[in-house]
Amino acid sequence: MxxxxxxxxxxxxxxxxxxxxxxxxxxxxxxxxxxxxxxxxxxxxxxxxxxxxxxxxxxxxEFNTRWIEIPEVHHYVLTIAKRHSHSACCHENSMYIFGGCTSTSSTYNDLWKLDLTKRLWVRPLTMGTYPTPKACASMVCYKGKLILYGGWSFPSPYPLHQAYTLFNELHEYCIDTNRWTALNTMTAPPSIAGHSATIHGSKMVVFGGMQKVSQSNFERSNRVWVYDFETNDWYHQPTSEIKPKPRFGHTQIKLSDTHLLIIGGGRQYPVVFDDVWLLDMSCENPKKEWVWSQIEVIGKYLPNKAWCNSSVKVGHYVVTFAENIHATTLPISKKNFKLGSNIWVPPREDEIPVDGPAPKRVPMARDRDVNVNGRRGVLQRRNISSSSEESDAENPTLNQPRPSISNLHARPGVSAIAQNPSRPQAQHNRLRNRERQMETLRRMEALYKNKNPSARKPVEVPKPKSTRNTMAMYVLDISEVLTHKRATWLPPKVPSEPSYAPESTVLYSLVLGMNELIMFGGVEKDDQELNNYENTACSHLRIVSAPKDII
The missing domain is CATH 1.20.1280 (Monooxygenase)
Known part of the structure; x- marks a missing residue:
């Protein structure tokens, strides 16, 4: 050029x-x-x-993030289904999703890959030994392989009154060969779900969860199990006497190869935890025990019931998203805003002021093009006053307003009759019928007010709420965990621009990409109503990133 x-x-x-x-x-x-x-x-x-x-x-x-919701593709394109309590993991330029629950009490065992460059879902053509359909399993990445462990599934509908099924299966998925492989070991921990796992060197450390102790009995766990990739075996790791209480649904954060952090969790609803624990795996004590230390938590700006929310480590901070319980006013979602339109929406009849002056009409530019479908234009409203008047005369009980005199004077049919003096005799008869109707309604209204004095007071119409049950970001500063054994929940700040946060969602997945957070799925309902989440699972894909710069 x-x-x-x-x-x-x-x-x-x-x-x-x-x-x-x-x-x-x-x-x-x-x-x-x-x-x-x-x-x-x-x-x-x-x-x-x-x-x-x-x-x-x-x-x-600074709590100044922006939300981007990736639109769904067309219905004829194969895409991931709605789900919650699934497993998620990020590897290089892709995010992987496995399993999860539906809103109809069933589970998946499919594997999906999200191309983070194109923001498109792809279902790999996997081979090998497939895992069982399940949810609440842990999935981590180790040397180009996805390690899937544990999980649970709903019982079959028949026979009745069966317990949930928990698993202790261990599978690995090779990304290069698209093959699932079941890892059989000599020893294995009990069947478990709702646990957490992180990779430390050549070992996978698993903590907590809900374990199956008998055919129909379950208990929460605070044990530490370790899987060694080099020996392909499990072993139970002894820890100090001071340890976290048994829990599930918590967050496990890797700090280093010898330290990890446990945040929150739950025992049995509504018993939830907001404590923070540090596990030292350096084994410098004579008993070769890993040592637990409870971290002092500073600040009151912690999320409410964080057991059903995922968290990720971003630098020296742990970030999670939960219901906004500290704000009084919340921004309206960006998807609710619409661009300007040439269509005018008339107000309802009860919103039209009767006693005040009539609003001035702004003359519209005349469009001389007859075919307004191919360009901008306004369709002329058909004159239906004569037909409506004839129907009113034949059946005066139809289309009558509420028993209010002011509304009768505001009816457009009366002014239409006065402005169109065609057919004088018929119009005179219609006017007489209207006068009789108005007199009857005046008497009924006066009688009604005398019998019910409270009816004289105008009914207050409740104003629509301007707030939404949106999500908020909660940030835990863990920079002093290893040195001073303390962590601080940062106070939220008011961003310079609204972030257009989505509706409150729980049981979603959250992973860290290239300087952005990727949230997928979940249940769009408060966690107090999780027992009735029919048709509330979603497949929304949301990106949380920093605002764009300008030159």
């Missing part, structure tokens, strides 16, 4: 402009490909990554 002999090339742009352009590229595969163009672009991509990471950390600390 040339203009008067001067070529307009992308490389001639200043570094600031080119860096701004690269910052709008997907931070996954596309930005990686841009770094392979030339040496200058590679340095600019490094600068873009540093700036995006800094902006994301600042957005977390």
């Amino acid at each position: 040339s203009t008067q002999g001067d070529e307009c090339l992308l490389d001639r742009l200043p570094d600031e402009v080119l860096e701004f352009i690269l910052s709008n590229v997907s931070p996954y595969l596309e930005l990686q490909n841009c770094s392979l163009v030339c040496k200058r672009w590679r340095e600019l991509v490094k600068s873009v990554r540093r700036r995006i990471k800094y902006n994301f950390m600042q957005a977390i600390v």
Whole structure:
């Protein structure tokens, strides 16, 4: 492309402009490909990554994030179904989802991959030994493989009164070969669900959960089990006497290869925990026990009932999303806003002021095009006053307003009769019928007010609530956990712009991508009503990131 002999090339742009352009590229595969163009672009991509990471950390600390809901594809495209209590894991440029529950008391065993670059769902053609359909299982990534353990499923409808089924299955999914493999071990922990797992070196550490102790008895656990990838075996790890209470549905955060953090959880609703525990796995004591330490929690801005919400580690912070219980006014969702339209929606009859002056009509621009369907225009309203008047004369009891005199004077049919003096005799008869009706209604209204003095007071119409049960971000500062054994819930700040947070959702999945958080699925209802969540599971895909920069 040339203009008067001067070529307009992308490389001639200043570094600031080119860096701004690269910052709008997907931070996954596309930005990686841009770094392979030339040496200058590679340095600019490094600068873009540093700036995006800094902006994301600042957005977390300042509570100034933006929500982006990825729209669903067309109905004829195969996509992931609605679910909750599923397993999620992020590997390179993809997020993987396994299993989960439906709103009809059934479970899945399908595996889905989300291409984070294109924001599209893909179902891999897997082979091998498939896991059992289940939910509340743990899934972590280890050396290019997804490790799936535990879980539970609903009982079969027949015979009746069966207990839930818990599993102690251990499967691995190889991403390169698309193959499931069942890992059989000599020893195994009890069947478990609602637990947590993290990778530390060549070991997977599992804590808590709901265990099956007999055919129909379940108990909450606070034991620590370790799976060694090198020996392909399980063993129970002894810990100190001071330890967290048995729980399930908690959050497990990896701090290092020798430390992990346990946050929240529940025992039996409504008994929930908001404590924080640190597990030291360095084994410096003579008994070779791992040591538990309770962390001092500072701040009152913690989430309510965090046992059903996922959390992720972002730098020195733990981020979770739950119902906004600290704000008095909440922003309206962005999807409720509509662009300007040429269509005028008339108000309801009870909203029209009777005693006040009539509003002035603004003359509209005349559109001389007859075919208004192909361009902007306004359809003319058909004159139906004569037909409505004749129907009123034949059946005066139809289309009558409430017993109020003011409403009778405001009816458009009366003014239409006065403005159209055609057929004088018929109109005179109709006017006499209307006068008789009005006199009868006046008498009925006076009689009704005399018998019911309270009816004289105008009925107050409740105003619609301006607040929504939206989600809020909660941030736990864990920078002093290892040094001072304390953590702080940061007080929320009012962002400069509304974040358009979605409706309150529980039992969702939350993973950390490239300087963004990916939330999927869940139940769009308060956790107090989880026993009645019919048709409330969702498949919404939401991205939480920092606001975009401008030049």
